[in-house]
Structures are given as structure tokens and as C-alpha cells.
Amino acid sequence: MxxxxxxxxxxxxxxxxxxxxxxxxxxxxxxxxxxxxxxxxxxxxxxxxxxxxxxxxPNRQLLQGDNLVLAPCDGKVVVIEVVEPDEYFSDRRIQVSIFMSVLNVHVNRNPIAGNIVYSQYHKGEHLVAWHPKSSTANERHTVVYKHKNGREVLAKQIAGALANRIVNYLTVGKMARQSEEMGFIKFGSRVDLLLPLDAKIKVKLGDKAKSGITTIAEWE
CATH class of the missing domain: 1.10.287 (Helix Hairpins)
Known part of the structure; x- marks a missing residue:
């Protein structure tokens, strides 16, 4: 460790x-x-x-797989639903949200490998991370990965009531490697993933995810 x-x-x-x-x-x-x-x-x-x-x-044997979308953080899966995105995308997406308590490992990792085509920090409030409006009202940092197969995945780091700093290491134009560090959120929060509608979700509500290990979704 x-x-x-x-x-x-x-x-x-x-x-x-x-x-x-x-x-x-x-x-x-x-x-x-x-x-x-x-x-x-x-x-x-x-x-x-x-x-x-x-x-x-912690010491982990991190996974990699071109057909896999891996968990970007440790925590509990609290949302799985089709949504109308408020940022970057104009089409519907599958949202998977993972809530991190203060007891979870807070390293955030890249869910897929790909080129970073979007990176944006947003100032905001500090509502509790499970609040319905936290995805759009709280302090957050959004990045979009473009996989070599053309699919795009959005990852949004969201500050919670206790979080006081979001760190993101990615910049537009950078090639991200799957399971490498994306960033860090200090003291509790959540991460949202927005996935293509054809992604096959492999988790269910209440599941405990581990960053770089748990498969969130698969695609062909």
C-alpha cells in the first residue's frame, strides 16, 4: 500500500x-x-x-480490456438509468453513478483507453453526493474519452458535501491508458459515467465497485 x-x-x-x-x-x-x-x-x-x-x-492487479468499461472509482453503484445529458452529448446516454464514502479508496482511474477530447472544470455547490441535482449543481470536472472504435465515454468527478478539492490530471489531446490515474477527490463524493446506449451494463444498483477492477459495462 x-x-x-x-x-x-x-x-x-x-x-x-x-x-x-x-x-x-x-x-x-x-x-x-x-x-x-x-x-x-x-x-x-x-x-x-x-x-x-x-x-x-492499495496494491491491486488492475485490469485492461478494449471491450471493457471499468469502474473509475471505489464505491457503491447508486444510479443506472438512461438520461438526457446536460453537457457535451446531445443524444441519450446510460448513466452509471458510483458514490464514494470517506472510507473508500479515492483514487479515480480511467474507465477506458482513449484520446481526451473534452475536459472542463465547473464551479458549483456542495450538496450531498446522492442529491438528484449534484450532477449538475455541484463542483465537478468532466472529461470525455474517445475510444479507438469511435465510441465516447464521459466521466464526471463530482464533489460532495465534504469534498473540498477535485484534482484531474487529464488534458485535451492526451492519450489516456485504461486504469491509470484520472484524478482524485478529497473527502467523499461520486463519479458519473455516461455510456453509449449499446453498452451492456454488468453491474446492478447496490453493487460495490473497485476502480480498475470492476467491469461496469462491455461493448462489441
Whole structure:
């Protein structure tokens, strides 16, 4: 397991806050109230552990396949439906949305290999990630991959109520490799995929997805 580079600043702040908080509790809280010091120690240790865990990159055997659309993130499949896109596409698409809790791995990966033909960041609100309007109202970053077979897949990183930064490493004209890092969203959120109508969906609502491993859809 590795720690993602996006976590270095957050982990540094968390560890230093841990040291300062517990040092101050030792200095200013009377030893008769040792249980207060213990509560602070346990609570702050748990928070540091959660933050370190949030930025983890587990060791995985990532998949690749020209006929596969892989999960772009870890989390729970919360939406599978045909939609009228609000961005880039003018035709109907199948939307598959994956919700990430703070306990999930938050590395985002390329669902397919292809040329990046669109990349756009949108400022927005921070509604809870499962809110119906979060796809269009929240802070988000959208990219579109064009596969060598001509099909296009849209991936939208969406900030949630706790997310405070969306990172995307892709630029228009770049050739993306399947399962390589697309970006990162700090502290909870979701990722939407918009797929062609002829894509054969391989997941169902409630399924737990793993980035670079779970097959979301297949095509010929």
C-alpha cells in the first residue's frame, strides 16, 4: 500500500495538529481529569488514522480490456438509468453513478483507453453526493474519452458535501491508458459515467465497485 501524493499536505497538518492538541491537553488539563486527556488522544488518533487511510492506494492487479468499461472509482453503484445529458452529448446516454464514502479508496482511474477530447472544470455547490441535482449543481470536472472504435465515454468527478478539492490530471489531446490515474477527490463524493446506449451494463444498483477492477459495462 502507498499514500497518494495528494494527501501529503493533509496528513502533515493532521499529524501536527495531533501533536499540538495532545501536548496542550497534557500541559493544561489537570491529571485528575486523565480521562479527558484519554478521550482527546483516542479521538485525535482516530481522525489521523482516517485521514491517512483516506489517501491510501492499495496494491491491486488492475485490469485492461478494449471491450471493457471499468469502474473509475471505489464505491457503491447508486444510479443506472438512461438520461438526457446536460453537457457535451446531445443524444441519450446510460448513466452509471458510483458514490464514494470517506472510507473508500479515492483514487479515480480511467474507465477506458482513449484520446481526451473534452475536459472542463465547473464551479458549483456542495450538496450531498446522492442529491438528484449534484450532477449538475455541484463542483465537478468532466472529461470525455474517445475510444479507438469511435465510441465516447464521459466521466464526471463530482464533489460532495465534504469534498473540498477535485484534482484531474487529464488534458485535451492526451492519450489516456485504461486504469491509470484520472484524478482524485478529497473527502467523499461520486463519479458519473455516461455510456453509449449499446453498452451492456454488468453491474446492478447496490453493487460495490473497485476502480480498475470492476467491469461496469462491455461493448462489441
Amino acid at each position: 502507498r499514500i497518494h501524493r495528494e494527501g501529503r499536505g493533509s496528513i502533515f497538518i493532521a499529524i501536527n495538529s495531533f501533536i499540538i492538541l495532545n501536548l496542550l491537553s497534557y500541559i493544561f488539563i489537570d491529571s485528575r481529569y486523565w480521562w479527558v486527556q484519554l478521550v482527546l488522544l483516542i479521538g485525535s488518533t482516530s481522525i489521523v488514522g482516517l485521514i491517512v487511510s483516506f489517501f491510501r492506494i
